[in-house]
Amino acid sequence: MSRSSRPVRFAAAFLAVSCADLPVRAEDMPVIKVEMRDGVILPATIEVPANTRFKLEISNTGQSPVEFESTELKREKALAAGSTSSIVFRTLDPGTYQVFDDFHPEAKATLVAK
Numbered sequence: 001m002s003r004s005s006r007p008v009r010f011a012a013a014f015l016a017v018s019c020a021d022l023p024v025r026a027e028d029m030p031v032i033k034v035e036m037r038d039g040v041i042l043p044a045t046i047e048v049p050a051n052t053r054f055k056l057e058i059s060n061t062g063q064s065p066v067e068f069e070s071t072e073l074k075r076e077k078a079l080a081a082g083s084t085s086s087i088v089f090r091t092l093d094p095g096t097y098q099v100f101d102d103f104h105p106e107a108k109a110t111l112v113a114k
Contacts, residue, residue, distance in 0.1 A: 029088070030054045036079070038062035039104035050094040050113040059084040067102035070111065076102065 030049055034056060035042040048054055060066045060079040068087070069076040077087055092113040101107035 031086075032056050034058045034068070034109075036060050036062065036066040036068060036101055036107070038064055038066075039101065039107045041068075041099065041101060041107050041109035044109050046099070046109055046111045048089070048092065048111060048113050051091050053091060054089055056087045056089065057084065058086065065103055066107075068099060069102045070097055070099040072097045073099075073111070078103075 030052065032046060032048050032054060034046055036058060037060070039062075046056075048056070056068075058068050058077060058079060060081055060083055063081050065078060065080050067076060067078040073089075073092075075087055075089075077085055079085055094113050097111040097113070099109045099111050
């Protein structure tokens with residue numbers, strides 16, 4: 001290895017290692033939108049990327065409060081009527097996860113990570 005190529009190789013190695021630990025910015029994450037409305041969750045099948053950080057944006061378009069919940073995912077989020085909130089998931093293994101509205105037990109959906 002010539003002396004002149006050492007700084008270039010060092011810089012490339014340094015960048016590769018230092019960039020590997022950078023956090024994913026919110027604008028770089030996929031955003032999956034879910035609507036909850038007085039006992040209905042739309043879509044009924046929520047498709048999300050597996051093994052990838054993503055944001056689930058939940059909007060309550062109904063007249064009553066809702067609570068997005070999943071016992072399998074250990075996540076819950078209560079929303080007042082007319083509000084929107086988000087849950088960031090670090091990663092999910094491929095699979096199927098059940099979600100429901102704790103305030104409207106008939107409202108169920110399936111989150112599919114693939």
